[in-house]
Amino acid sequence: MKTSKARVELRSDGKKVVINACSEPCPIERGMRIIGGKWKGSILWHLQDGPVRFNDLARQLGGASKKMVNQRLKEMEEIGLVERKVLSTRPVAIAYEITDFGRSSLTVLEQLKDWAEVNGL
Structure with missing residues (x-):
């Protein structure tokens, strides 16, 4: 309201x-504050099919530095969009998984993707 x-x-x-x-x-504005940050939408998109290890996710994002990916993932974890899973400690292996809250944004991201494609963006 x-x-x-x-x-x-x-x-x-x-x-x-x-x-x-x-x-x-x-x-x-409130929605954009949650999913509108640089790389957030792409991170959610790449996590939609299941957990992804940090290095694989950073590779999939291409232009994002590992530092930037790590920053965004921490922000997204704090607000409940993603969940961090420790797979092993030696060597350290971390995976990220989309939460139900994060998954609820995928419809909006799908519509944004369609809009961009239709308009040649």
């Missing part, structure tokens, strides 16, 4: 305009 405060402003031509300002971020 969004809360808005209406206020009236005068334009330079003297006409009154009603401005609706949200007192908190709208649902689009």
Whole structure:
């Protein structure tokens, strides 16, 4: 539920305009804060078919540095989009898996992918 405060402003031509300002971020903004960060959508997309080891995921992302992938995964783990699994300690092997919450974003990402393809982006 969004809360808005209406206020009236005068334009330079003297006409009154009603401005609706949200007192908190709208649902689009809140959603973008969750999945809109650089590489987040791609990470979720690559995890949709099952757990992926860190190095494999970093390789699949191509242009992202391992440091960046690690940063994004930590952020995503904190908000519950992905889960970190320790596979072995010697040698260290870590895999990441999408959570149900993360999986719920895949419909939006699929629509974004389709939109980009249709528009030649």
